[in-house]
Amino acid sequence: MSIKAVTEIPEIIDWTTTPLPNPNVAVGEVSRVVVSFYGDTETTKGFTWYTSQASINSDVQVVEKTSGEPNFENAVTFTGGYQRSTNAPEFIVHKAVATDLKPGTEYQYRVGDASLDLWSDVGSFVTAEGDDEFTFINLTDTQAKTEEEAILSSETFAKASQTVEDSEFILGNGDIVDTGSKEEQWGWVLDHSKETLMNTTFASSAGNHDEDKNSFYEHFNVKTPEGSSTETGAYYSYDYENAHFVILNTNEDSEEYQNFSPEQIEWLQEDIKAAKANENIDWIIANIHKGPYTTSNHATDDDIMGENGVREKLPPMLYELGVDLVLQGHDHIYARTKPIQEGNAVEADKATEEFEGIEVEYSVNPDGTIYVIPATAGPKVYYKNKEIDPAYYDLFEVADENSAAKYGADPTNDSRPVRSQVQNFVEFNIDGNKLTGITYEIDQNINNGEPFVIDAFGIIKEERKTDNLKDATSKKLKITKPYSVVNIDEAVEQEEIFVQASVTLKGAGLANKKVTISPSEHNAVIDFNGEEVKEVRLQTNKIKEIRGAENVQQWNIPNGVKLKNINFYHSNGKEITVK
Numbered sequence: 001m002s003i004k005a006v007t008e009i010p011e012i013i014d015w016t017t018t019p020l021p022n023p024n025v026a027v028g029e030v031s032r033v034v035v036s037f038y039g040d041t042e043t044t045k046g047f048t049w050y051t052s053q054a055s056i057n058s059d060v061q062v063v064e065k066t067s068g069e070p071n072f073e074n075a076v077t078f079t080g081g082y083q084r085s086t087n088a089p090e091f092i093v094h095k096a097v098a099t100d101l102k103p104g105t106e107y108q109y110r111v112g113d114a115s116l117d118l119w120s121d122v123g124s125f126v127t128a129e130g131d132d133e134f135t136f137i138n139l140t141d142t143q144a145k146t147e148e149e150a151i152l153s154s155e156t157f158a159k160a161s162q163t164v165e166d167s168e169f170i171l172g173n174g175d176i177v178d179t180g181s182k183e184e185q186w187g188w189v190l191d192h193s194k195e196t197l198m199n200t201t202f203a204s205s206a207g208n209h210d211e212d213k214n215s216f217y218e219h220f221n222v223k224t225p226e227g228s229s230t231e232t233g234a235y236y237s238y239d240y241e242n243a244h245f246v247i248l249n250t251n252e253d254s255e256e257y258q259n260f261s262p263e264q265i266e267w268l269q270e271d272i273k274a275a276k277a278n279e280n281i282d283w284i285i286a287n288i289h290k291g292p293y294t295t296s297n298h299a300t301d302d303d304i305m306g307e308n309g310v311r312e313k314l315p316p317m318l319y320e321l322g323v324d325l326v327l328q329g330h331d332h333i334y335a336r337t338k339p340i341q342e343g344n345a346v347e348a349d350k351a352t353e354e355f356e357g358i359e360v361e362y363s364v365n366p367d368g369t370i371y372v373i374p375a376t377a378g379p380k381v382y383y384k385n386k387e388i389d390p391a392y393y394d395l396f397e398v399a400d401e402n403s404a405a406k407y408g409a410d411p412t413n414d415s416r417p418v419r420s421q422v423q424n425f426v427e428f429n430i431d432g433n434k435l436t437g438i439t440y441e442i443d444q445n446i447n448n449g450e451p452f453v454i455d456a457f458g459i460i461k462e463e464r465k466t467d468n469l470k471d472a473t474s475k476k477l478k479i480t481k482p483y484s485v486v487n488i489d490e491a492v493e494q495e496e497i498f499v500q501a502s503v504t505l506k507g508a509g510l511a512n513k514k515v516t517i518s519p520s521e522h523n524a525v526i527d528f529n530g531e532e533v534k535e536v537r538l539q540t541n542k543i544k545e546i547r548g549a550e551n552v553q554q555w556n557i558p559n560g561v562k563l564k565n566i567n568f569y570h571s572n573g574k575e576i577t578v579k
Helices: 147-163 183-192 262-276 310-320 390-395 403-407 508-513
Strands: 031-037 045-052 059-064 076-079 081-083 091-098 104-113 122-127 133-139 169-172 202-204 236-240 243-247 281-291 326-328 334-337 349-355 358-362 370-374 397-398 413-417 421-429 436-444 452-460 475-477 485-486 496-499 503-506 515-516 524-527 536-537 543-547 567-569
Touching: 031 122, 031 169, 031 183, 031 202, 045 104, 076 326, 091 104, 133 147, 133 370, 147 169, 147 183, 147 421, 147 436, 202 243, 202 508, 236 262, 243 262, 262 281, 281 310, 334 452, 349 452, 358 503, 370 421, 390 496, 403 413, 403 421, 496 503
Parallel strands: 133 169, 169 202, 243 281, 281 326, 326 370, 358 452, 475 496, 485 503, 496 515, 503 524, 515 536, 524 543, 543 567
Antiparallel strands: 031 045, 045 091, 059 076, 059 104, 081 091, 104 122, 133 421, 236 243, 334 370, 334 397, 349 358, 421 436, 436 452
C-alpha cells in the first residue's frame, strides 16, 4: 500500500479582523508614497503611504533642504491617521498633513512610523512661492496591466521630470492603473516611479479605471468638499500662484449629468465663481478624465455625446464660468482644440514668440475654452475616430492620427495600434498673463527613446483698456465688444459708461461714473470686480448676472426690469440681494 503525502493547506487569513498593530506580520517597508496638494499650496502638503499591518503610527518628518544630507533629528514631525486598505486589507493606508510650511521653499521629508524606526526613502517637494511664474508637467493614462508596463510608465514620469527640470508638480488626468481594486497595480506604478514621484507633488483626477471602491482616494490625501463622496474618486481644487486648478471626478452619475452628480456640478460652479472673484487669480484650469473634446474611440461614447453627456452639458458651463484650459484623459491620443464656446469653435488672434528656443503660436485673448488631451503616458494607444462626422474635427487645431499607428495594429486587438511604442507629456509654464504648452513625444524606436517636441502652443491675456471704447469725445463711453476687460482709470473724463455686452469693468475711475447696462444679446454677464461704482442703471431684462457688485453705491432700476431674473454676486462669489 502506498502512502500519499498530504499537502498542508495554508491558513486563510481574514485581514479585516486581525489585531492592529498585527504582531504576526513582518514590519516590511514603506511603499506607495504620494505627496499631494491639501489646501494652501504655499504652506501645506498632504502625504499618503502604505505599510504592513505591523505599523499603525503615521509620522512625517520635514526639514528644509540644504546642500548636505538631511538631518532629521531636528525635523518637524507631523502625525496623521491610518486605516486598513479597502481593497487589500493586509495593507495599512497612512495619511498625514504637513502645515505651516514656508512659501517658495524646498523641503526634504520621510514618512513612516517613528516607534518602529520604519522610514521611507528621503523625498523632496517645493511650496508655491507667490510670484505668478511656475512650470508643471501634465500627463495621463499610465494605466499598466503588467509590471513590465508599469516600468514603462515609470520611465515616462522620469523622462518628463528630467526634460522639464524646473517643474514644481505633476498633474495627471486619470487612469493611473488598469484596475483600481488590484492593489499590486498601484504598487507597480507608484513604487517603480518613486524616484520621480517622491521628489515632486502629484495631483490627479480619478479615471474610470481608478473608480473601484475608495481605490483613488486611498492613494491621494486631498482636501475634498465637506460631505462629498470619495468612493469612486474625488473632486477638489487648489490655487497655485496665479492659477486656480479644478479637479473633477467623472466617475459619478445622475439623471441630469452623465458622469457627474448634481452636487459636484453645483460645487464646480461655486468654486470657480469664488476663484474668479479672487484678484490674485488670472487663470482657471480644469482637469477631467472623460473630456468632451477628444478624437479617438471615446469621442462617440454615449456618456460623452448623449443628451445629458459631457459634451452637451459641460462646455457651455465652463465657457460661461470663464475656464481658460481643460486638460483631459481617457482617449489615448493627442489633440488640441480651438477656443470653444457653446459647442462652437471661434478663431483667436495669433502671436508667435519663442519660449526656451522653441517657436510657440499663442492665442491672444481667446474668447473660449481650449481643450487638450496629452495622449498617454503608458502603453495603451488608440486610433483616430473614423466614425464621427468629419465636421467635428473643425473644432480642433490639432487632430492627427496617433503617432503609434505607423507601427501597425496590436496583435491582441487590431482595433488599436501596437502597445508601448509611443508616450506623451506636456510641459506647461505660466508666467503672469502668458501660458505656454510644449508637447513632447517619446517614441521607443526614435531618438533612443528620448523626448522630442511635437506641438507648441499658448495663451496670452492682454488687458484691454479704453482703446476698445467708442464715442470717446462724447459724454458717454460705449462698450460693445463682448468679454472685454476694460480698465476705467481716473483719467477717463466721460461721465457715463454705456455697456452693451458682457464685460469686466475695473479701475478707480468707476467711483465717479454712472454705468448703464443695456446688452444687445441675452444672458449678459457684467463683472464690476468689487470696485466702487457711483451708480448702475439696469436698462433691460437681457442681463443674467452681475458680479462683484457689493460696492455699487446706487442702483437705478426702471419699471419693467425684473430683478428676480438677475443674479447678483459679491466678489467672493456669494449671492447678494439688490433692491
